[in-house]
Amino acid sequence: MNAVTPVILGLLAIGPRSGYDIKATVDRSTRFFWAASYGQIYPELRRLEQEGLIEGENAPKGGRARRVFRLTAAGRQALVDWMRSEGDLTVELRDESLLRLFFADTLPAEDGIALLEGRRRGHERYLEVLRGIAELPGEDPPYIDLVLRWGIEFNEWGTKWCTEQLERLKATTAA
Amino acid sequence: MNAVTPVILGLLAIGPRSGYDIKATVDRSTRFFWAASYGQIYPELRRLEQEGLIEGENAPKGGRARRVFRLTAAGRQALVDWMRSEGDLTVELRDESLLRLFFADTLPAEDGIALLEGRRRGHERYLEVLRGIAELPGEDPPYIDLVLRWGIEFNEWGTKWCTEQLERLKATTAA
DNA sequence: TAGTGCATGTAATGCGTTACATGATTTC
DNA sequence: GAAATCATGTAACGCATTACATGCACTA
Numbered sequence: 001m002n003a004v005t006p007v008i009l010g011l012l013a014i015g016p017r018s019g020y021d022i023k024a025t026v027d028r029s030t031r032f033f034w035a036a037s038y039g040q041i042y043p044e045l046r047r048l049e050q051e052g053l054i055e056g057e058n059a060p061k062g063g064r065a066r067r068v069f070r071l072t073a074a075g076r077q078a079l080v081d082w083m084r085s086e087g088d089l090t091v092e093l094r095d096e097s098l099l100r101l102f103f104a105d106t107l108p109a110e111d112g113i114a115l116l117e118g119r120r121r122g123h124e125r126y127l128e129v130l131r132g133i134a135e136l137p138g139e140d141p142p143y144i145d146l147v148l149r150w151g152i153e154f155n156e157w158g159t160k161w162c163t164e165q166l167e168r169l170k171a172t173t174a175a
Numbered sequence: 176m177n178a179v180t181p182v183i184l185g186l187l188a189i190g191p192r193s194g195y196d197i198k199a200t201v202d203r204s205t206r207f208f209w210a211a212s213y214g215q216i217y218p219e220l221r222r223l224e225q226e227g228l229i230e231g232e233n234a235p236k237g238g239r240a241r242r243v244f245r246l247t248a249a250g251r252q253a254l255v256d257w258m259r260s261e262g263d264l265t266v267e268l269r270d271e272s273l274l275r276l277f278f279a280d281t282l283p284a285e286d287g288i289a290l291l292e293g294r295r296r297g298h299e300r301y302l303e304v305l306r307g308i309a310e311l312p313g314e315d316p317p318y319i320d321l322v323l324r325w326g327i328e329f330n331e332w333g334t335k336w337c338t339e340q341l342e343r344l345k346a347t348t349a350a
Numbered sequence: 351t352a353g354t355g356c357a358t359g360t361a362a363t364g365c366g367t368t369a370c371a372t373g374a375t376t377t378c
Numbered sequence: 379g380a381a382a383t384c385a386t387g388t389a390a391c392g393c394a395t396t397a398c399a400t401g402c403a404c405t406a
């Protein structure tokens with residue numbers, strides 16, 4: 001069981017897919033909070049098949065080799081077990097902008113302002129990307145939609161937070 | 176220049192410290208959004224000294240060997256350069272709870288509820304930790320305080336978000 | 351006097367990304 | 379006919395954590 005295992009099992013629970021499909025789906029969806037690369041996916045697919053959690057079937061498209069995997073009963077059980085396993089909230093965060101802010105006391109006042117403005121721009125850019133995904137035609141299943149809305153609402157909150165701090169700073173320096 | 180470089184330069188800009196001190200400070204402050212381990216810190220201290228960005232001085236406490244580092248002029252410049260370098264917002268997130276939620280459509284309704292409740296508990300636990308830090312005696316410099324408040328307000332927002340989604344779900348299933 | 355904290359350091363390990371190789375097919 | 383996309387796969391690399399080794403000093 002490693003980091004890609006749950007993504008693979010989870011995506012195959014939605015529907016059968018090839019390794020390539022899995023990577024493409026991840027890059028359009030979970031990558032914002034859970035990335036995965038070919039170097040993890042392909043070896044893990046083989047391992048999961050050996051363990052009987054997934055089953056592969058050759059499904060070439062034209063003359064192009066293609067192997068589609070689907071979840072076995074054991075695989076579905078493994079997914080359910082993982083979904084119900086402990087762990088209320090495990091977030092690993094690496095936020096360079098926050099680190100810069102943390103050290104902003106060592107710099108002139110205008111640098112702190114610039115950092116906050118940059119942070120806000122970053123949130124706004126994320127919002128554009130996520131809103132673009134949300135406006136795509138077709139309806140997502142409820143929880144996939146929920147997670148997408150989390151991303152949007154988080155970045156809205158982050159934008160607002162930066163604005164508030166900027167106002168507070170301006171009020172303080174003015175006084 | 177690697178991931179620990181800015182933390183070391185930034186902390187030494189606040190005041191001279193030993194490698195041990197740096198690790199201890201990180202574990203009390205930036206680790207929530209920027210971790211660092213001995214395996215990175217000690218080799219990097221040597222490298223930075225060789226490059227002339229920091230200077231070490233033997234400062235034993237009693238018979239216990241101790242080496243305290245401080246920033247050189249070149250080191251301060253390197254820090255300023257990094258602080259002003261591009262990069263509005265680079266967040267790397269690994270959120271297992273979000274991944275579980277993403278796949279919650281494949282499970283019975285009560286599992287989704289449980290996931291949201293667990294997520295909320297996680298936010299509440301983080302709040303306890305961060306509020307404990309905020310209530311510590313002594314006053315933090317403005318931006319260090321700002322970042323701490325970000326952590327608190329983010330987890331407050333996250334708690335509220337979970338509550339709202341739970342209410343929404345209950346309203347939908349009731350109807 | 352045993353345990354905890356201070357203090358430095360490294361070797362091993364694990365993990366994930368990057369980059370590349372290969373080749374077919376579709377699209378412009 | 380070139381470029382992009384589909385599709386599979388791995389080797390090399392870098393990075394970070396874990397775990398350990400060593401030893402002094404303080405405190406209960």
